[in-house]
Each structure stands twice: as C-alpha cells, then as structure tokens.
Amino acid sequence: MNSEAQKNRQITPLSGQxxxxxxxxxxxxxxxxxSPQYRCPxxxxxxxxxxxxxxxxxRHQFDRAKEGYVNLLPVQNKGSKIPGDSPEMVxxxxxxxxxxxxxxxQQAVAYTLKSLLDKTATVIDAGCGEGYYTNALxxxxxxxxxxxxxxAKAAVRYAAKRSKAINATKAQHFCVASNINLPFxxxxxxxxxxxxxxxxxxxxxxxxxxxxVFMTVVPGPKHLFELKQVIYEFPKEHQxxxxxxxxxxxxxQSLTQTQVLSKTADIANLCQMTPFSWKIAAQKKQQLIEAGxxxxxxxxxxxxxxxxxxxxxxxxxxx
Ligand SMILES: C[S@@+](CC[C@H](N)C(=O)[O-])C[C@H]1O[C@@H](n2cnc3c(N)ncnc32)[C@H](O)[C@@H]1O
Ligand SMILES: [Zn+2]
Numbered sequence: 001m002n003s004e005a006q007k008n009r010q011i012t013p014l015s016g017q018x019x020x021x022x023x024x025x026x027x028x029x030x031x032x033x034x035s036p037q038y039r040c041p042x043x044x045x046x047x048x049x050x051x052x053x054x055x056x057x058x059r060h061q062f063d064r065a066k067e068g069y070v071n072l073l074p075v076q077n078k079g080s081k082i083p084g085d086s087p088e089m090v091x092x093x094x095x096x097x098x099x100x101x102x103x104x105x106q107q108a109v110a111y112t113l114k115s116l117l118d119k120t121a122t123v124i125d126a127g128c129g130e131g132y133y134t135n136a137l138x139x140x141x142x143x144x145x146x147x148x149x150x151x152a153k154a155a156v157r158y159a160a161k162r163s164k165a166i167n168a169t170k171a172q173h174f175c176v177a178s179n180i181n182l183p184f185x186x187x188x189x190x191x192x193x194x195x196x197x198x199x200x201x202x203x204x205x206x207x208x209x210x211x212x213v214f215m216t217v218v219p220g221p222k223h224l225f226e227l228k229q230v231i232y233e234f235p236k237e238h239q240x241x242x243x244x245x246x247x248x249x250x251x252x253q254s255l256t257q258t259q260v261l262s263k264t265a266d267i268a269n270l271c272q273m274t275p276f277s278w279k280i281a282a283q284k285k286q287q288l289i290e291a292g293x294x295x296x297x298x299x300x301x302x303x304x305x306x307x308x309x310x311x312x313x314x315x316x317x318x319x
Contacts, residue, residue, distance in 0.1 A: 069176065
C-alpha cells in the first residue's frame with residue numbers, strides 16, 4: 001500500500017522506562033493460572049470453570065461456545081435482538097483491518113501497553129470487536145492475560161476463532177458482555193482499553209485496580225476527512241475526547257497517516273465499517289468505489305488516564 005506517513009507526538013511521549021512499569025505482584029491470582037476469572041453477570045459471585053463452561057455458587061451456568069468464547073450477556077441486558085455492530089459491519093471491519101492499514105495504530109497501542117505494564121499484567125479490551133488489537137496486546141504479555149469483551153456476538157465469535165487459530169487461547173479470553181456491566185470483580189485489571197467503543201467511566205473505575213491505566217483510542221480531528229467531504233457540505237473535524245469523570249489524563253499521542261487505497265474492496269469495506277456509512281448516498285458510495293485510488297487520512301489519538309487521586313485532579317462529566 002502506497003503510504004505517505006507522518007507520525008506526530010503532540011504532548012509528552014510515554015516514558016517507556018522500565019522503572020515506571022506497574023508491578024502486578026499484588027494480584028490475588030497466580031499469574032501462571034491461565035483460567036479466565038469472570039464474575040457472574042446475574043449474582044456477581046465468582047464464576048468457576050467446568051466442563052461445559054462456567055458456573056457460580058448459585059448454579060448459574062454459562063456454556064462455552066465451540067469457538068472458545070462464553071456468552072455472559074443476560075438476555076434481559078441485550079437491549080436489542082442483535083446488540084452492537086451488525087454482522088455486516090463486523091465482516092467489513094475484519095476484512096479492512098486485515099489489510100493492515102491501521103497497523104501503525106495497532107503497533108502504537110501495543111507499544112503503549114508495553115511501556116506501562118510488566119508481562120504478567122491483566123488487561124481488558126472493552127469493545128474488542130474482532131480482536132485485532134486484543135491480539136497485539138496479548139503478544140506483549142507472555143505471562144499475563146487479555147480479556148476481549150464485546151456486546152456483538154458475531155465480533156466475539158470471530159475474535160475467539162482467530163485467537164484459537166494462532167494458538168493464543170491460553171492468554172486471550174473472549175466473552176460476549178456489555179461494557180456497562182463488565183463480568184469482572186472490582187479492582188481486577190491493570191489496564192483497560194477502549195478503542196472506538198462506548199464505555200461507562202464508573203464501571204471502568206470499578207474494575208480497574210487503584211493504580212491501573214485506562215487507555216482510549218478516539219478519532220483525531222482529521223480522521224477520514226476526505227470521506228466526510230463527500231458526505232457533508234460543511235464537514236466538521238472530530239472534537240477532542242472529554243476526560244472521563246473520575247480520571248486524570250497522564251499522556252496523549254497523536255498518530256496520523258495519509259494512505260492511498262487502490263482496491264475497490266478496501267474502499268467499500270472502509271465505507272461500510274464507519275459509523276456514518278449509512279449517510280453516504282448509494283450513488284456517491286458507488287462513485288467513490290469506482291473512482292479508483294482514494295487518498296484518505298487516518299488520524300487517531302491515544303489517551304492514557306489514571307484514576308484521579310483527589311477531587312481537584314478529577315475530570316468532571318460535561319453537563
Ligand atoms: C467501532 S467498533 C470497534 C471495535 C474494535 N475495538 C476495533 O477498533 O477494531 C465498536 C465496538 O463496540 C462494540 N460495542 C458497542 N456497544 C457496546 C457495549 N455496550 N458493550 C460492549 N461492546 C459494545 C460494538 O459491537 C463494536 O464491536
Ligand atoms: Zn450467579
């Protein structure tokens with residue numbers, strides 16, 4: 001892929017110093033114990049692995065699917081018949097990410113994690129989609145564990161399948177669940193990331209250890225601006241992320257690349273996976289796809305937060 005790359009680090013780069021890495025030795029579970037540790041979404045007691053899947057002391061049973069994931073989304077919390085991204089969006093994103101157009105972001109996410117945590121850490125990828133970033137995070141944690149959570153069953157199924165294919169199932173665990181009601185105990189994770197996915201800051205704060213890290217990836221100002229120019233008469237830039245309530249920002253980095261997409265399938269998948277895809281008139285979409293080379297800006301911001309230690313440093317929610 002023809003690419004003209006520029007990588008801007010706007011504020012302080014992450015230290016990358018080993019001395020700053022978080023020790024995870026206070027973790028209750030032995031780092032060598034690779035069985036996933038969930039809590040029951042119904043009664044909140046710990047789940048224990050059994051032959052079929054997982055069960056709690058109150059005999060709530062959750063079976064493991066053949067791909068290896070477990071569905072921990074109670075039917076009453078589904079909200080809709082097919083919650084989260086549709087299977088069509090999942091397939092488009094899976095195929096687009098397979099081109100590695102977002103490889104530079106994947107690397108930055110993995111590097112950020114590596115610079116902050118040691119290899120035994122427990123990490124949650126909240127809204128993991130098809131596991132593109134979850135895989136990269138797990139590669140950094142030879143003795144740790146990464147949990148991928150998504151409300152879309154189609155996405156989790158694919159993520160689990162892929163982790164099985166690369167034989168990473170010991171370090172990666174996938175479940176269908178909502179970020180609003182994460183199936184984990186309090187103070188469980190060293191790092192929670194959310195990459196273009198919705199979360200609830202109070203739920204993140206509950207599950208994160210007190211010295212844990214919350215990493216977010218959001219679109220930068222110019223992300224997909226060329227597509228927006230096709231859709232809107234007056235396209236607007238993305239606004240910066242509002243600091244989640246109860247957290248303080250400790251680092252931010254900006255990543256920008258302009259790439260030329262020349263395959264019609266890649267352009268079509270990109271159009272299909274973006275949230276505003278349905279706003280592109282069918283005719284315009286076809287024109288875009290048939291026009292051939294599409295020069296497009298990928299612009300991301302990676303933010304790193306920690307729980308605020310006191311009221312003064314805590315970010316408040318916007319009214
Ligand atoms: C834009 S996609 C990003 C997926 C992945 N992080 C990536 O960047 O490839 C947003 C994801 O959030 C998931 N999602 C939406 N609402 C959710 C919720 N309440 N809990 C968990 N996942 C959710 C969607 O199903 C979708 O997979
Ligand atoms: Zn239970």
